[in-house]
Amino acid sequence: MNERIRHPGLRNLRRTATEAAALIQPGMTVAMSGFTGAGYPKAVPQALAAHMEQVNAAGGGFRIRVLTGASTAPELDGALARVEGMELRLPYQSDPAVRERINAGTLDYIDIHLSHVAQHTWFGFFGNIDVAVIEVAGILEDGRLIPSSSVGNNKTWLERADKVILEVNRWQPAALEGMHDIYYGTALPPDRKPIPLVRPDDRIGEPWLRVDPAKVIAVVETDAPDRNSPFSAPDATSERIAGHVLEFLAHEIKRGRLTDNLLPLQSGVGNISNAVFAGLGKGGYQGLTAYTEVIQDGMLQLLKDGTLRMASATSFSLSPAGIEAFNRDVEFYRERIVLRPQEISNHPELIRRLGCIAMNGMIEADIYGNVNSTHIAGSRIMNGIGGSGDFARNGYLSIFMAGSTAKNGSISGIVPMVSHVDHTEHDAMVLVTEQGLADLRGLAPKQRARLVIANCVHPDYRPMLQDYFDRACHASYGKHTPHLLGEALSWHQRFIDTGSMR
Secondary structure, three states: OOOOEOOHHHHOOEOOHHHHHOOOOOOOEEEEOOEOOEOOOOOHHHHHHHHHHHHHHOOOOOOEEEEOOOOOOHHHHHHHHHOOOEEEEEOOOOOHHHHHHHHHOOOEEOOOOHHHHHHHHHHOOOOOOOEEEEEEEEEOOOOOEEEOOEOEOHHHHHHHOOEEEEEEEOOOOHHHOOOEOEOOOOOOOOOOOOOOOOOOOOOOOEOOEOOOHHHEEEEEEEOOOOOOOOOOOOOHHHHHHHHHHHHHHHHHHHOOOOOOOOOOEEEOOOHHHHHHHHHHHHOOOOOEEEEOOEEEHHHHHHHHHOOEEEEEEOEEEOOHHHHHHHHHOHHHHHOOEEEOEHHHHOOHHHHHHHOOEEEEEOOEEEOOOOEEOOEEOOOEEOOOOOOHHHHHHHOOEEEEEOOOEEOOOOEEOEEOOOOOOOEOOOOOOEEEEOOEEEEOOOOOHHHHHHHHHHHHOOOOOHHHHHHHHHHHHHHOOOOOOOOOOOOOOHHHHHHHHHOOOO
């Protein structure tokens, strides 16, 4: 481990996870590394959870406020949630135990655009950060830090936290050094300057994170893998959705609105996105770029075969097979992958200037193009908005994808009115289900509704939606965006009452 911890003073601060966790006190705001199951601290959160469990079992109330980059893993989110150790969580989560407590009302959750987290921290909107717990791959002689498999908000956490605990994880490849691009040129209004990134592969920062060694209160050695849940193969629904998207992109090229190199690609995590990327590989595309949040399995193969020339992100989200492939050829990927802070990977101005093609999943959309990415039946959170809003609002194209039904057909993916709005009709350009694709650009509300009903709705629900729309057009208070307000959310209420929207 001396090869990973080269700074003599920080080497002398080596502590056990239990000793480090004891430095975190009830009521603190604790910022932790981690983004989509990569680069999160592995040992200190578990030791902290064990201590919380003892204190809370004795009648104490040991809870903290937790800020991260995005979702983490059971060793962090799950461990703290199971012992009721969090009073607040932001900005994105995917852990079942966390979700359960949020929806039970025992854990406050702030869902926020990922591009906003760092600047809102600098603005002081979340108050003081007492401790940052950050995983790194190594510490250089001068105290600079080699980032691990995600960057997320680590730059901001290290700068803003009063105290810092470092986890040095030797499982993370030492060859990660050089893959990161940490930009230190941001400032607060009114002193902001343009960010000098004009192409996805531009490097505008440095490969290391900075930290004031005087703020470091403990260094914990670990040797533990990132969460590496396997991805299931794309199913027939995902394949059909991907086919519609690929056909649409080919049509845009034919119309002259895109070139054969497309534009920088962004996609959320999941089977549909992997199916789209697999289709790009089969479609003969070469020299594409990605400016996105996470590197997924499908991107590794596309980098290998030249479909992707390079990929910029803030984190990995790989299966066990993907991790093995990356570690086997890390030197190859280090030249073609750039990991940045999420305030840069998700920066609205950069997304707009680069002209990203945004492809994200949704829970439901309504007939006018409003999209719900986060809530079931209006009030039960799933995961969070993540970065989808950053890209949808600012991208050259914003594509939202989902199956036309869920829960064995008991839920329709297209409804009269969404039960929660994350992306308004002004931001969603294209809706896609396995039934078809609706290009909403340049269409008025009633035109959009007709196209969505005809192209995207499952046959079991199409007559119901057509009937709703027809009656709304005749009886609605207004004719611009016709709705029957007494029925607009009746599908969701029927699902709550009966278990089905039918």
